[in-house]
Amino acid sequence: MNTPLTDDTKAVILLCGVLGKERAPKPLSQTEYNGLARWLNSKKMRPEDLLHAGNAHLAATSTGIEDGRLQDLLGRGVQLGFAVEEWQRNGIWVISRSDRDYPERYKRRLKTQSPPLIFGVGDRTGLHGGGLAIVGSRRVDAEGASFAREAARLTVQHGMPVVSGGARGVDESAMTAALDAGGTAIGVLADNLLKKSLDRHGRHAIAEGRLLLLSPYHPNAHFTVGAAMGRNKLIYAMADYGLVVSAEHKKGGTWAGAMEELKCYVLRNSRDIVP
Structure with missing residues (x-):
């Protein structure tokens, strides 16, 4: 309804x-x-x-x-x-900053940077957020993807949702692993909310109340670098903790978003771990 x-x-x-x-x-x-x-x-x-x-x-x-x-x-x-x-x-709903359902996390953490509108698909009770944000490169290697999947499985085993951006690479690996493990995932998307909500695997999880997809952009919006950068802060603000997997040092949106939003983060790549 x-x-x-x-x-x-x-x-x-x-x-x-x-x-x-x-x-x-x-x-x-x-x-x-x-x-x-x-x-x-x-x-x-x-x-x-x-x-x-x-x-x-x-x-x-x-x-x-x-x-x-x-x-x-x-x-x-x-x-x-x-x-x-x-x-x-x-099945798309929309709320504004004036609505009672609007995520309190965004108002508290982002203040005037919180988006005026949020489009979504899935159970609105997930808007209280929490859990672990797992984000990273679209061009992740096999080892990094495995690391992201294992982190997601451990997160849901501890009863926490996985928050990510729904992009290919680390985001997709983490969210899929969380859902396959019977857990909950929150995807904060930069584009194509409508198209991604119609994915067969996603629709099943949405119907079960285990997948919530959000976007501050029009449901048919196409990808832009600016939109992806803008939604990064929304991923981190929705979660309690953040984990960045396989990002280039001081390059790209993943690194910039983490530097902007996280006070303490870990970057993992194929060679070492940088605190």
Whole structure:
């Protein structure tokens, strides 16, 4: 059964979401939305209040966002209806920072960097997170992949979920091993949430409540390096601990994400272990 969207989330999707193939008007960036959210908070208002006449004009005047752009974004009700129908038909739900279900971990750890919207497939109770984040290179060698799988098996044996990014290589090895061992996995994706949620192995685990897939991006979004870098912090913030497997020293998104988010990490490659 699909959970109805809150009016707050409808407003945030209209403001920040990509709806259909049209790219105009341009959705608000996270920086723009954060400024708008601060203004709403100062006025003791919520995103849904922008759906009422007059409030959007006042918000535009006060935040520097072009009035016509804001009105056009909020006027995409028909496009929103079609998009929500497609998402729900495929088992995709969406929540905003204003919703009670929104991960408290993100608000607490990321603050204004927490994404305005999260799209997901699977049991929302998994949004409390925890467990071990296992991430690493897409071009992992056999030894590194084996290490990631064993770490995932040990994690679920201790009753903790495995959190990863769903990419090929280390991420995929760890998540598959966790599910094969009867455990739980949380995948924070940078692209193609809809496509990846339809994977046969994944659908079975989703139905059993053992796999939760999340993304701050549109369910049909294609891969970009920027999106992958942006979601790295979401992986680490969802977990209690982090393990980085087979990453190049001081190179690539895996290393950069770990340096940005983890206070204590371990990097394992084919030659040594670097603390």
